[in-house]
Amino acid sequence: MSGNLLDLFWIAMWETAVMVGISGAIALAAGLPIGLILVATAPGGIFPAKWINWPLGGLVNAIRSTPFIILLVAMIPLTRLIVGTTIGLWAAIVPLSIAAAPFFARLAEVALREVHPGLIEAARAMGATRAQILRHVLLPEALPGIVGSFTITIVSMINSSAMAGAVGAGGLGDLAMRFGYQRFDDAVMAQVVVVLIAVVTLVQWSGDALVRRLDRR
Amino acid sequence: MTPSGRGPTGAAAAQLREDEGMTVNYAPPHFVEEADTRPVQVVFEGVGKVYRPRGGQEVHALADVGFDVREGEVFGIIGRSGAGKSSLIRLVNGLERPTAGRVRVEGADVAALGEGDLTALRRRIGMIFQGFNLLASSTVEDNVALPLRLAGIGRREARRRAAEALELVGLSDKARAYPGRLSGGQKQRAGIARALVQKPKLLLSDEATSALDPETTRSILALLRDINAKLGLTIILITHEMEVIRDIADRVAVIEGGRIVEIGPIWRVFGNPQHGVTRSLLDHGAPALPPGIAAGDDLVFSIGVTGEDVRGPDLFAIASALGPGARLVHGNVERLQGRPSGRLYVTLPRSVIEATALPNAAEAAFARLRAVVPHAEIVSHVR
Numbered sequence: 001m002s003g004n005l006l007d008l009f010w011i012a013m014w015e016t017a018v019m020v021g022i023s024g025a026i027a028l029a030a031g032l033p034i035g036l037i038l039v040a041t042a043p044g045g046i047f048p049a050k051w052i053n054w055p056l057g058g059l060v061n062a063i064r065s066t067p068f069i070i071l072l073v074a075m076i077p078l079t080r081l082i083v084g085t086t087i088g089l090w091a092a093i094v095p096l097s098i099a100a101a102p103f104f105a106r107l108a109e110v111a112l113r114e115v116h117p118g119l120i121e122a123a124r125a126m127g128a129t130r131a132q133i134l135r136h137v138l139l140p141e142a143l144p145g146i147v148g149s150f151t152i153t154i155v156s157m158i159n160s161s162a163m164a165g166a167v168g169a170g171g172l173g174d175l176a177m178r179f180g181y182q183r184f185d186d187a188v189m190a191q192v193v194v195v196l197i198a199v200v201t202l203v204q205w206s207g208d209a210l211v212r213r214l215d216r217r
Numbered sequence: 218m219t220p221s222g223r224g225p226t227g228a229a230a231a232q233l234r235e236d237e238g239m240t241v242n243y244a245p246p247h248f249v250e251e252a253d254t255r256p257v258q259v260v261f262e263g264v265g266k267v268y269r270p271r272g273g274q275e276v277h278a279l280a281d282v283g284f285d286v287r288e289g290e291v292f293g294i295i296g297r298s299g300a301g302k303s304s305l306i307r308l309v310n311g312l313e314r315p316t317a318g319r320v321r322v323e324g325a326d327v328a329a330l331g332e333g334d335l336t337a338l339r340r341r342i343g344m345i346f347q348g349f350n351l352l353a354s355s356t357v358e359d360n361v362a363l364p365l366r367l368a369g370i371g372r373r374e375a376r377r378r379a380a381e382a383l384e385l386v387g388l389s390d391k392a393r394a395y396p397g398r399l400s401g402g403q404k405q406r407a408g409i410a411r412a413l414v415q416k417p418k419l420l421l422s423d424e425a426t427s428a429l430d431p432e433t434t435r436s437i438l439a440l441l442r443d444i445n446a447k448l449g450l451t452i453i454l455i456t457h458e459m460e461v462i463r464d465i466a467d468r469v470a471v472i473e474g475g476r477i478v479e480i481g482p483i484w485r486v487f488g489n490p491q492h493g494v495t496r497s498l499l500d501h502g503a504p505a506l507p508p509g510i511a512a513g514d515d516l517v518f519s520i521g522v523t524g525e526d527v528r529g530p531d532l533f534a535i536a537s538a539l540g541p542g543a544r545l546v547h548g549n550v551e552r553l554q555g556r557p558s559g560r561l562y563v564t565l566p567r568s569v570i571e572a573t574a575l576p577n578a579a580e581a582a583f584a585r586l587r588a589v590v591p592h593a594e595i596v597s598h599v600r
């Protein structure tokens with residue numbers, strides 16, 4: 001591999017890391033509260049509120065059912081509004097975050113819903129407020145599941161970030177597209193795929209290791 | 218004893234009269250009934266609970282439930298699954314609300330309390346569960362400290378008091394363990410420590426031993442009994458196991474179809490059950506008549522030992538009523554709350570009956586027996 005190509009590799013990896021890292025952090029910060037709200041406001045939840053649950057659930061479903069490449073384009077006006085540009089790394093971070101947050105929210109919701117209802121009842125019986133139930137029961141008990149969900153979200157974002165080339169954000173996927181698909185350079189494409197497999201394996205392995213540490217069952 | 222107007226005759230009766238004149242010094246150790254002067258702690262007043270599932274049929278979980286529980290008492294509620302026990306116990310700490318009537322705890326109507334007062338009340342009521350309901354993500358110590366942490370007590374003080382509670386239940390050595398590493402009995406001990414850490418006046422036990430093996434059940438019940446005696450803690454427990462009630466309760470309410478069908482001190486409910494449900498719940502503990510005796514040619518009398526007479530059944534009166542040939546063939550008598558409880562089976566050979574040459578000799582023998590022991594039945598068929 002030429003020095004020039006190696007540089008391209010490093011740059012692409014860095015771009016992917018930044019894109020997924022920042023969007024992942026945003027997805028975590030936005031998705032977890034959404035997941036909590038979905039669980040809490042569901043019928044029979046600790047704060048049942050259909051008027052919150054239904055619209056929020058609907059919005060989450062709407063975003064999740066839109067293909068990412070379409071979301072990427074459809075979000076352009078919003079992206080311009082938020083980051084002031086529609087191309088480059090930051091332009092990809094906005095749609096990537098918006099796609100990942102509801103994805104993670106649904107997975108976190110499932111993890112939170114699996115907390116045994118007996119634990120919530122026990123907490124109520126000992127005089128816990130609803131906020132305390134969220135903080136002291138639901139979150140700590142669902143933490144291993146939430147970490148597992150976040151790992152899946154990150155892997156899925158690495159996948160989606162390949163399409164970010166469409167808005168000139170670069171990254172590993174973009175490298176593979178330009179060299180492998182457009183220039184028929186199978187070697188580069190294969191190398192990128194190998195790197196992606198390695199990265200995804202590492203992410204999944206780290207996530208699993210963390211879950212094992214957290215899970216005391 | 219014997220109902221008036223049906224007094225026994227003969228030597229047995231003379232003996233009986235003498236006995237009645239004697240002073241009875243057998244005060245039962247924890248006999249709780251109308252004479253109980255301890256303050257009332259929990260009152261159910263005409264309580265009903267109806268569930269209205271969306272689009273489904275109304276379910277009447279409880280109807281017209283009324284009783285009270287006194288301070289320091291162990292009050293058992295028994296019924297088959299679906300009888301309404303779970304709903305009943307959850308009304309006490311406001312986990313559920315009645316749709317009719319009132320539940321008062323320490324004078325306050327639970328359903329009428331605001332959120333702040335309800336939280337305060339719940340902190341004075343401990344609760345333990347069939348499934349233990351411990352946080353898997355916290356150590357035993359942190360689980361036990363949780364109610365204190367929720368009440369705003371600092372970590373250090375909460376840990377100290379959690380250690381005290383763990384000491385009380387004999388689980389100090391597992392303080393740093395996670396619940397996943399504990400046996401069922403240890404988990405329930407942790408649950409009890411958590412329920413007691415706020416020094417409540419009242420403990421609610423929701424089938425707390427139903428997931429445990431018999432030996433562990435006995436040790437947990439002994440612990441509860443001990444805590445009841447040591448701390449003067451009132452315990453309301455629900456269960457479907459008669460053994461649990463027998464081991465620990467002072468009084469029992471039998472619930473069926475959402476209604477209380479029988480209530481009283483356990484010696485009376487066990488010794489002389491009035492309702493079919495109570496009898497069927499009791500049945501698998503009672504000594505059944507061995508088939509050899511039941512199928513034999515002798516007349517078999519079954520004598521219920523019901524505890525009204527703390528001294529136990531008068532064997533001389535029984536023998537005198539039946540006459541020569543009477544034999545005690547099977548039975549058991551145990552002490553419940555200091556009172557005898559059980560069943561005796563006595564036979565009379567048919568040859569003895571026939572030797573009298575009287576047409577109603579068997580009936581006459583039975584009538585004499587009934588006169589001295591009111592809870593006697595004739596088991597075998599009179600030919």
